[in-house]
Amino acid sequence: MDDEKPYVVCLTFDFDALSVWLGGYAVVTPAMLSRGEYGARVGVPRILDLLAAHDIPATFFVPGHTAESFPDSVESILQAGHELAHHGYGHYDLSAQTPDEERLSLERGLAVLGRFVADPPIGYRSPSWDYSAATLSLLVEYGFLYDSSLFADDFHPYHPRLGDQVGADEPLQMGDEADLWEFPVDFCLDDWPHFTFNFDPLRVGLSASSKVFEIWAGEFDYMIGHEQSGVLTLTMHPQVIGRGHRMALLERVIQHVLSSGSAYFARMGDVARELSAGDAN
Template identity: 45%
Template sequence: MATEPRLSVCLTFDFDALAVHLGIFGTQDSQSLSRGEFGPFAMPRILKLLADYDIVATFFVPGHTALAYPDVLRRIHDEGHEIGHHGFVHEIPATLDETTERKVFDLGMEALQKTIGVRPRGYRSPGPEFSPHTIDILVENGMVYDATLSGSDFTPYYVRQGDTVSLDSVFQFGAPSSLVAIPFSWDLDDWVHLEFTAEWGPGKPCSAVEEIWRAEFDYAYANVPGGVFDLTMHPQVIGRGSRLEMLRRLIEHMSSRPGVVFESIITYAERWRNAHPLEQWRQEASVHVRERNGGPAIHRED
């Protein structure tokens, strides 16, 4: 019987290219778009680094990127990496009405299927922010996992469906769905640390980011056996030389620990779901499973 990995490392890349500047930042000027264009430019060196260590990664790709750079996307896919859904033009679902959000989801899916013939089974929200309808859309479309939510750090959980939010009454908890949450953290995202924007200011030095990421990994390895370390990167950010060398050092550090595996999110999510059937997990879980009145679903004596 195979031994479960001590810790799974999922290197993920949001291949936004032009879409993030068109979608979130709402700009069409050539300088801003050229920053996005650095993503496909840097992709060969990113893919080489992954190949050097025989790592299968996950790339979340907006439909717009798939149609703009089909050759790059096909190379990513042909080299064995997972492709996940990431909107169409990097629209933030929280800003969309339900009809528009469903249209955008379908457009993104169609673009990926047209380009590489693959229907993604995982999703990361652009932004990343959900609307009240996002979880319903993901469940209806058969997504296995979402890599957007932050209800834990290194421990997956099943996403609740049907939460009711109110500012003047008790929060109403929904029921766990079939959708597996792979935790996301801004601390483990390269954009907020390294990329200059008018809103966030200048980036940090690579040494500071390396220290944060290494410390988070070391904690997960020591304290969360069977967990997942989801590192979120953007080719236009991580693809610069000094940053790729930082990533190389981190890969060397992580791979030196016994029981660490590098794998795609879909591989991890399916193994976790098989090991934690929903109904069994509902009996064992604590904070992520609640009664409609806000209390714990199951009372246990500690």
């Protein structure tokens, strides 16, 4: 976020592979698991090639389950200079876990990622894009610098709150801001709901990539047209964006951002460090 280029775009990839099917679906078949494997076999190499062609750094949120299943993919991500961030061990809905199970998943994920990197990851994204009552305090306890799972803003990272009180018949009483940055997400900026066909009328997917370009470029254009500065977070999955016509969409988005002349791409962890340094001044 410098004066000449006050806008940042964070390309984030949730490398779920098989874990998203095993953790979120009642019946898991070989064909569903093979959709996850596509992310490792095809998606990750294509994404790394495209990012290298444009010299773009990115952030990969990787479940421990994926890192243990496809260690070579994780090594290739790191060798290319991208950030490795925490995405649970299994791909679970945190609100369905007990606090002990959630802590265990967090620790197991940290232990697995610790085999690949010297320093523990500073970023976290909930597998379910949701928190349990315990999540935020766990992230603070384990020293994460940022999270990217919540929705309360669009272009401005913020501090989520601990200890909010609210009910259907009780107005919101705000708790205290946590010492951690939230990089907000949104389903319209996530490739999964746009594209992934789930045999479910509510999750039909299979959008045209032109429609998704209109939405993603539209959010970027609004940011640079209406905000003094900002961070736009795109969420993609190698098993989804890795398809040829969707890789062409991603390249088109990259070119759209670069052609503005006022934005650059950064790893989320680097933006979080910069924001924290600004906070300390």
